[in-house]
Amino acid sequence: MPADDSKKPAAKPNPNAKPTVNGKSAVNGKPTVKQEREARRAAKVEEMRRAQAKATRNRRIAFGTGFGALGLIVVLVIVFVVSGAGSAPAPVATKADGVQTFTGLTRNHVTGSVTYPQVPPVGGDHNPVWLNCGVYDQAVPNENAVHSLEHGTVWVTYDATQVTGDDLTKLRSELPDTYIIVSPYVGLPSPVVASAWGAQIQLTGVDDTRLQDFLNTYWQSPDAPEPGAACTGGVTAPGLVS
Numbered sequence: 001m002p003a004d005d006s007k008k009p010a011a012k013p014n015p016n017a018k019p020t021v022n023g024k025s026a027v028n029g030k031p032t033v034k035q036e037r038e039a040r041r042a043a044k045v046e047e048m049r050r051a052q053a054k055a056t057r058n059r060r061i062a063f064g065t066g067f068g069a070l071g072l073i074v075v076l077v078i079v080f081v082v083s084g085a086g087s088a089p090a091p092v093a094t095k096a097d098g099v100q101t102f103t104g105l106t107r108n109h110v111t112g113s114v115t116y117p118q119v120p121p122v123g124g125d126h127n128p129v130w131l132n133c134g135v136y137d138q139a140v141p142n143e144n145a146v147h148s149l150e151h152g153t154v155w156v157t158y159d160a161t162q163v164t165g166d167d168l169t170k171l172r173s174e175l176p177d178t179y180i181i182v183s184p185y186v187g188l189p190s191p192v193v194a195s196a197w198g199a200q201i202q203l204t205g206v207d208d209t210r211l212q213d214f215l216n217t218y219w220q221s222p223d224a225p226e227p228g229a230a231c232t233g234g235v236t237a238p239g240l241v242s
Contacts, residue, residue: 130234136183138239151229157185
């Protein structure tokens with residue numbers, strides 16, 4: 001029959017046993033140097049773990065906030081585009097309605113007269129010397145004027161039987177001071193015709209607002225064969241007014 005442990009006398013404390021701290025021996029009830037070092041290391045590790053956990057939380061919060069802000073920006077852009085599509089004004093084209101354009105124009109220097117398919121001509125073979133820009137009250141040579149078109153000049157011609165007096169004064173006053181030739185021309189298809197290299201428009205008169213649109217596009221245009229080349233120092237035809 002097993003012995004009854006409750007009747008055994010209680011064990012006496014060992015007077016030689018060393019006190020412990022957290023299960024480890026201590027001296028005079030105080031932690032040893034090793035125990036203190038380990039405790040500090042454990043506290044440092046725990047501090048690092050808390051810092052890492054905090055940084056992880058902050059990154060998650062920042063990511064969530066940034067993603068939400070990005071989503072908000074995308075939504076606002078979509079709303080702006082959709083809501084503004086019907087109200088934003090369309091860009092205004094500078095190319096006037098009714099402009100005829102011509103390609104494949106030759107550029108040979110020739111002497112003598114040239115037969116041109118357009119009235120007035122808009123390009124093609126021409127005289128080696130360009131016409132000095134300015135306002136003329138007499139017809140000017142086609143071949144010299146075409147050379148000026150090659151340099152980016154706009155040639156404004158008018159029917160002298162329809163554009164006279166105040167209308168003629170108004171026409172001249174509304175044109176640039178340079179890289180412009182103004183002259184009467186016989187046989188025009190309309191009261192006023194504006195020509196540039198490879199482009200032409202027939203206008204109803206001096207009040208036709210498309211003239212300004214044409215100038216905006218073709219006056220000193222970089223699309224001319226020799227843009228910016230001289231408009232002076234060439235030949236001056238009879239009838240130069242200014």
